[in-house]
Amino acid sequence: MGHRDAFLYILSMVREKLPLTERMIREIHSLVLPVKIMGAAHTPPEPHLVPEQMERLVLDLSDDKRHVIEVAAMFHLKFEGIHPFIDGNGRTGRLILNLMFMQADYPPIDVRFTDRKKYYACFDRYFTDNDPAPMVNMVGEYLKEKLGQYLRLLEDSITA
Secondary structure (H helix, E strand, C coil), X not given: CHHHHHHHHHHHHHHCCCCCCHHHHHHHHHHHXXXXXXXXXXXXXXHHHHHHHHHHHHHHHHHCCCCHHHHHHHHXXXXXXXXXXXXXXXXXXXXXXXXXHHHCXXXXXXXXXXXXXXXXXXHHHHHHHCCCHHHHHHHHHHHHHHHHHHHHHHHHHHHC
16 A cells, blocks of 8 residues: 555656655655565665765765666665665665656566565675676666566557
């Protein structure tokens, strides 16, 4: 239920063309609780550092001129590294990832449960080797797959 409500909330943010704020992140998070924490071997920052790091993360986002796939993947990696909430960080982060895609007129993606090991390995690679490429590639492949599905549906409707 919470994930559905959070997704509806980000849809409204897309419709209203609202820029991402820390408050919106907190609102998305509050809608997806509770969830069990899983993920990369990374120690989040001390709680007193979280507000400053979140502020910097959102500020840096507004200056980022790279393609939305890279921007969203990097934001996701950094957000999960900050781990600002006691619970619900993963689902909140994935919803924000989709918010960024939809704000750029791309469809949302779904990180499949069957790909969880690969997904967590992307975090391990980033936090151990400072290599964001696996996450950038993974979300890019998901987006490519989703766009391919849309194109096939379009082709089928044209030939029908």
